[in-house]
Every structure is written in C-alpha cells, then in structure tokens.
Amino acid sequence: MQKNIAVIRGDGIGPEIVEQALKVLDKIAELFCHNFEYTDVDMGGCAIDKWGDPLPEEMLAKCLASDSVLLGAVGGPKWNDVPGNMRPEKGLLRLRAGMGVYSNNRPAKIWRQLSSASPLKASIVNKGIDFIIVRELIGGIYFGTHKTEFADGQKVAVDELKYSEAEIERIGRIGFETAMKRGKKLCSVEKSNVLDSSRLWKSVMHRLADEYPEVELSDMLVDNCAMQIVKDPSQFDVVVTENMFGDILSDEASMITGSIGMIPSSSLGATKCGLYEPIHGSAPDIAGKDIANPIGTILSAAMMLRFSFDMENEADAIEDAVSRVLDAGYRTGDIFSSEEGLTLVGCSEMGRLIIENIQKG
C-alpha cells in the first residue's frame, strides 16, 4: 500500500523520537511491501522561529492532504514569553481543530515487564491496569475565549468553558462504541456538582445509554476519578471525559503504568486521516542527549497503521517487537531500575533494538 504520512518532528526531544519511529515504519514498509512517503511539516516552536507562526496555513494544508499525521512533541521554555495565541501549543490546538479530530484515545495499560516501574504497590498493580481514556479534543475550555482584561485596577483573566449537546454526543458515542469493543463498562467523568457544562455532559451520556443497553454506564466526579485511578485502577475499562479533565487524568493514568514515555495516542474525527502522537511533552531538559524514550512515538506509529491504514499485522509486529525488547531487559532511563537483568539504553539504541526485533508473522 502507498501512504503519505505528514511528519511533525517539533521541538525538544521531538526530532529524536520521531526519527526512531520513522525507522520503524521504514522497516515495516520493507517487510510488508508498503511504500510510506513522508512529508515534513513545521509546527510549534521551530515553526515560530522559522515562519513567525506555530502552524502556518500551508503546513496545516500539508497535514490535511496526507493520509495521517505523526507528531513528536512541541513547546519549550524558549517560547514561554510569546503571546498566548502564538505559543507552540497553539499550533497543536489549531492542528487538532483543523483536522477535526475530536476523539483522542489514550490507553493506560501496564506492560507486564514494567510492573515494578509503577509507583503503585504491587497489590494494586497485580489486579491489572488496562483502560482507555477517551478524551474530547477540540472543544471545552481549550477552545473557548481566552482573555486578560483590566478591571478595578488589576488584571482579570477569563477562560470560557463551553460544550454543545452535539459536541458531547459525538464523543459520547465514541465512548460507548469503544466500550462495546472491550469490557462494556463506560465511566463518564465530569464535575456536575459544580459546572453547567458537566450537567449537560452527564444528561447526554444518559440519553445515549438507552442506545447501548449492553454497556454499563457509571458517572464519576473528576476529583474522585483522580483518586480512584491510584486507589484501584482495575475498576476502569473505558473512561470518557471532556478536554481538560482528559488531559490531566491521562497524565496520571500514564504514570501508574510506569512512565508517560510509553503511552501513544490516536486522534480521529469523521475520516480515517488521524493524528498520532505520544502523550508526553517535548522534555526540553533532556533534548539532544539521546536518552529519551521513543516507545510512545513508536507505538503511536503502530496505532496509525492499525486505525488509519487497517494494517493489523503490521501494528502487531511493532507491538510484539517492543514487548520482546522489554522482555530482554532493555530500558531507557525513565523505565530503568536497579533490578537485576536490566540494561540501560539510549533513544537511538532503543529504536535499533525494536527494529531488529520486528518480524513478519
């Protein structure tokens, strides 16, 4: 198959982790006789430096013309003082909105090889951690009006949080459908004891529940959910939540699985053209040192093959290779411990080992 992939290396560790994911894709192309073409796209801080804009129109156009987009990470302290609407992260938000990818799927699954890397007690980890956070990605407080005004002699900042029924319904359906393909348990997370947007969220979820009688729907307040994720993560199958709650809970969920460096994500909308990115940031403190964990990005490339290109065997081949490398005891710094039998490796060596372990069938 011939596929055109838009590649956003971004800032910080972005270029080094994306490099490894592209080498993995090249290996898959060679083994399974595909042709992946890569189109470089500038976004984030590097695009601000080069073009004065975190996502110039023609860069978005390149993404929209592609079969899918692979992204490393954007942002860094260098751009901390640029105005809010010109920050590197704004490029990412414009890309998500421009692609219409409203549904962000973030798996929180513990690899059996990494159970000792989880900060949770073995008694909790051993009950199993395997759930998905379905995060609404192009609405809510991220996309409301942001403004800072002067009132009564001081600055007052406003961020608007708004959701329509239609926006809630389309992500709600993804939540129910994801649950139907898994354990048929859906937990809708909101703050309906305080927020109107959450009360609407909850009522739409309950209306949809009638259409999915096989799915067991529960409601949970976001503060309680934050607590339950560390107390007993085995209770969750699929969590569906709004944009900002999903951002926060997915970082928490990744940490209990060992490292945020391991977690991929897919973002999809009405078409098969998706955005695939690890959920971690650009980690400027370790950029350029060849010590970052490329696995989250490599697994994001696997998700792209599975969800956008229907290449199930190819995606399995990547995930199996990652598993074999972890079995053999290779670890980047974020998942390394003094446990016997482990070998500390850098970013490019981790990529090389994964490629070496990719097998067909």
Ligand code: IPM
């Ligand atoms: C994420 C990130 C982004 C977000 C930032 C970089 C804008 O934290 O993908 O989780 O908040 O969505």
Ligand code: MG
């Ligand atoms: Mg985040």
